[in-house]
Amino acid sequence: MKISVIVVVDQNGAIGLNNGLLCHLPADLKHFKEKTTGKTIIMGRKTYESLPSGALPNRENIVLTSNSDASYGNVKCFDSLEKIFEYCKDKEEVFIIGGGGVYEQTFPYADKLYLTIINHKFPKADTYFPSVNPVEWIETDRKDFNADERNKFDFSFVELERKKV
Ligand SMILES: NC(=O)c1ccc[n+]([C@@H]2O[C@H](COP(=O)([O-])OP(=O)(O)OC[C@H]3O[C@@H](n4cnc5c(N)ncnc54)[C@H](OP(=O)(O)O)[C@@H]3O)[C@@H](O)[C@H]2O)c1
Structure with missing residues (x-):
């Protein structure tokens, strides 16, 4: 079972406020749907x-x-979580989709990270993603986008894989 984590963060690693997302970014919702459709999502x-x-x-x-x-x-x-991983053990890939508490507990087991980085620092947030140690991860793909009429901020889709030891 490959464990993938998918998350949208701001430049401080913030992911949420008041049990909601930090902003509405339609391009990221589309990206999330493309990556996770047909898969198992854990939240x-x-x-x-x-x-x-x-x-x-x-x-x-x-x-x-x-x-x-x-x-x-x-x-x-x-x-x-043990029961979830036991239930999913024969699946090809599962996606951890949040939130903060679940990311914190599962990130040590993640093989792949789909990171959307919003090029902005939200002044208020109450939930954060764990820090990503660059020594442990290798960037395998990056696409950068400018803000447009639907997406208020510049953002990047970044894929990382945990380095094999
Ligand atoms: N930016 C993003 O990509 C993204 C993605 C998802 C969520 N979010 C944001 O993250 C925030 C929510 O995160 P959160 O940390 O507050 O909550 P959460 O991780 O979504 O859920 C926490 C709940 O999960 C259950 N849980 C967690 N670990 C458990 C364990 N080991 N065993 C049994 N149950 C366990 C507990 O539920 P019970 O209390 O029922 O026991 C706990 O209260 C929201 O703001 C949301 O919008 C952001």
Whole structure:
């Protein structure tokens, strides 16, 4: 099982405020959909609750929550990461999609990182992505984009792979 992490960060590594994203970046939503459609996505309960229409379509949605009675439509719930990884062990690739707490716990196991970097520092944020040690990761792809009428900030899609030791 390949563990991929997908996240949009600002220049400080911030990812969220008040259980929501820092800004609306339609190009990143499209990018996220392209990368994750047809795949298994794993998220924390708070991120699930932040989704406007519940489970994301055309993907297997997995939610991590300590509430073993939790039940949401079109979602599999697990009460530990170990159970999720056991359930997913024969899958080709799974995507960790947040939020902060789940990134923190899973990033040490990640093989691949799909990073969207917004070329801006949001003055207010309450959730951050773990720091990415450049010694451990190699950049394999980067596409830079200028702001336009729909996307208010410059941004980059960056792909990194964990270096083999
Ligand atoms: N920028 C991005 O790409 C991105 C992506 C996703 C989310 N976000 C943002 O991140 C923020 C949410 O992040 P967050 O850290 O507050 O919440 P989160 O990671 O989405 O969810 C946390 C919840 O997950 C459950 N959980 C976490 N670890 C667990 C474990 N080991 N065992 C059992 N349950 C566990 C707990 O649920 P229970 O309390 O039910 O037990 C916990 O309260 C929001 O602002 C969201 O918009 C940003």
